[in-house]
Amino acid sequence: MTLTWEQVVVDAADSGALGSWWAEALGWVVVGEAPGEVEIRPAPDRLPGLVFVTVPEREAGKNRLHLDFRPDDQAAEVARLLSLGARTADVGQGEQPWVVLTDPEHNVFCVLGSRHR
Known part of the structure; x- marks a missing residue:
């Protein structure tokens, strides 16, 4: 291919x-x-x-696709992204090991926990 x-x-x-x-x-x-x-x-x-x-067009509803990122330090990256203008989001995820955020135009993305080696 x-x-x-x-x-x-x-x-x-x-x-x-x-x-x-x-x-x-x-x-x-x-x-x-x-x-x-x-x-x-x-x-x-x-x-x-x-x-x-x-x-x-304005956004019409829930994203049908989102990006996931795996940082070395989840808490530090979430804090850094929030300082850049990201916002926390509740998309019905409940208690999970990842954090759901949105960018300045409300596109959802996730910051995963550190991968265990």
Whole structure:
């Protein structure tokens, strides 16, 4: 098979602001900017990336897809993301070992606990 995962596309009200927020949150770099579109990657030559595209529609409900991240220190990363403007979210998860957050445009993502080695 010759299929390569290139990127995840995220609809946004403000692609520039949301792309910049995620670049800072992940420590990634902006590799492309055009009117209404921003692409970020872990490094210029590394995939997959995230592309933020400005769309006129407002979010319609619960995300059908979300990203999960596994940090070395969950508490420290949650605190850092909250300081950048993320917010905690209750999506009905109950008591779990992960923390559900939203980005500035209310896209849900999870910060998992540390992987036991």
